[in-house]
Amino acid sequence: MHELVHEAVNNLAPLIQERKALITLELNAEHPFLLANKDYLIIVIVNLLDNAIKYSKEPSITIATKNADNRIIVFCKR
Numbered sequence: 001m002h003e004l005v006h007e008a009v010n011n012l013a014p015l016i017q018e019r020k021a022l023i024t025l026e027l028n029a030e031h032p033f034l035l036a037n038k039d040y041l042i043i044v045i046v047n048l049l050d051n052a053i054k055y056s057k058e059p060s061i062t063i064a065t066k067n068a069d070n071r072i073i074v075f076c077k078r
Contacts (some may be wrong), residue, residue, distance in 0.1 A: 001029065001032040001033070001034050001065060001072055001074060002027045002029070002032045002065065004038065004041055004042050004045055005025065005027060005045060005063055005065070005074070006025075007042055008042060008045040008046045008049055009023055009025070009049070009063075011042075011046055012046060012049055012050060012053065015050065015053055015054075016053065019053050019054070019059050020059075021053045021056075021059035021060070021061065022059065022060040022061070023049075023061055023062075023063065024060075024061070024062040024063070025062075025063055025064075026062055026063070026064035026065070027063075027064070027065045028064065028065060028066050029065035029066050029067045029072050029073075030067055031067050031072065032065055032072055033072070034072055045074075048076060049061070049063070049076070052076055052078065056078060059078075060078060061076055061077070061078055062076065062077045062078075063075075063076050064076075064077070
């Protein structure tokens with residue numbers, strides 16, 4: 001999951017620079033593994049970040065991960 005978050009941020013680098021967005025990563029999940037289709041999951045992450053950046057007046061977004069009850073939780077906060 002952490003690799004996908006980094007990839008999504010890298011894919012959006014031009015938009016991040018254009019909008020002067022501040023992206024903070026708090027990737028704290030000790031077990032950041034997920035059984036999922038990588039291609040679809042990266043599309044989901046990119047779309048969420050893209051919307052958060054485009055529809056914020058002054059984009060300052062934190063992407064965080066944590067583990068809870070044998071799950072990984074990924075969330076964004078502004």
